[in-house]
Amino acid sequence: MIKLGLNIDHVATLRQARGARYPNLVRAALICEEAGADAITIHLREDRRHIQDADVEVLRGMLQTRMNLECAVTEEMIANALRIKPHDLCLVPERREELTTEGGLNVLRYFDAVKSACERCADAGIRVSLFIDADNAQIDAAVRAGAPVIELHTGKYADADSVPARAYELERIRAAVEYAHGQGLQVNAGHGLHYHNVQAIAAIPNIVELNIGHAIIAESVFIGLDAAVRKMKDLIRPL
Numbered sequence: 561m562i563k564l565g566l567n568i569d570h571v572a573t574l575r576q577a578r579g580a581r582y583p584n585l586v587r588a589a590l591i592c593e594e595a596g597a598d599a600i601t602i603h604l605r606e607d608r609r610h611i612q613d614a615d616v617e618v619l620r621g622m623l624q625t626r627m628n629l630e631c632a633v634t635e636e637m638i639a640n641a642l643r644i645k646p647h648d649l650c651l652v653p654e655r656r657e658e659l660t661t662e663g664g665l666n667v668l669r670y671f672d673a674v675k676s677a678c679e680r681c682a683d684a685g686i687r688v689s690l691f692i693d694a695d696n697a698q699i700d701a702a703v704r705a706g707a708p709v710i711e712l713h714t715g716k717y718a719d720a721d722s723v724p725a726r727a728y729e730l731e732r733i734r735a736a737v738e739y740a741h742g743q744g745l746q747v748n749a750g751h752g753l754h755y756h757n758v759q760a761i762a763a764i765p766n767i768v769e770l771n772i773g774h775a776i777i778a779e780s781v782f783i784g785l786d787a788a789v790r791k792m793k794d795l796i797r798p799l
């Protein structure tokens with residue numbers, strides 16, 4: 561069954577909006593796990609706009625499932641990950657001024673840094689995932705860099721504003737999953753997935769895990785976090 565990684569950055573965004581102590585991130589993570597989340601995803605951004613360093617420390621000691629820590633490929637972030645030792649480390653591109661993660665990591669361009677990060681993390685027992693676009697050249701580079709896992713960026717699919725455009729992006733993702741799976745990679749996917757667009761992605765064979773955050777946290781405003789997680793788990797369950 562397809563796994564659900566729950567991105568709780570957006571709970572921290574709400575907290576940081578007021579610089580308050582609530583909503584409590586550990587409480588959110590534990591509710592998500594209780595409701596069926598298979599992993600908790602957090603993105604420690606360089607600008608610390610939502611997740612803080614202390615959140616990573618505390619959550620690492622509290623999670624019952626897996627921590628999937630997302631970060632940029634910088635010396636600061638890799639050193640931090642080697643100290644924290646999350647179960648999974650997902651390397652993502654970052655532009656300080658972006659609203660959200662706009663595209664996949666360019667593994668070809670930053671190959672030496674990515675390969676070095678993969679090697680150092682593998683030595684420390686951390687599984688590295690590369691957050692990349694559905695592009696065979698990037699997939700090949702991920703293999704050469706030694707990453708055991710990729711996460712395909714589904715943002716273009718989620719943002720497609722016509723039926724043909726969405727079908728085109730869906731097919732690109734399907735083909736990339738098939739190609740990457742054939743190369744021996746574990747394939748995850750995520751970004752911008754919500755209750756109305758997730759099922760077509762979840763139906764693609766060989767996707768192991770979907771990382772979803774914004775839509776679930778938004779829905780929790782209306783129906784509660786536990787129910788919002790369960791509602792998503794029901795949708796991604798095979799028919």
Ligand SMILES: CC(=O)[C@@H](O)[C@H](O)COP(=O)(O)O
Pocket residue numbers: 567569602603605630652659660661691750751773
């Ligand atoms: C890499 C990724 O897709 C998520 O971490 C996403 O970026 C989280 O939301 P923000 O873009 O708001 O940080």
Ligand SMILES: NCC(=O)COP(=O)(O)O
Pocket residue numbers: 567601691711749750751752753771772773774775
């Ligand atoms: N890596 C993608 C992720 O963690 C979730 O992104 P979103 O659902 O918050 O857009």
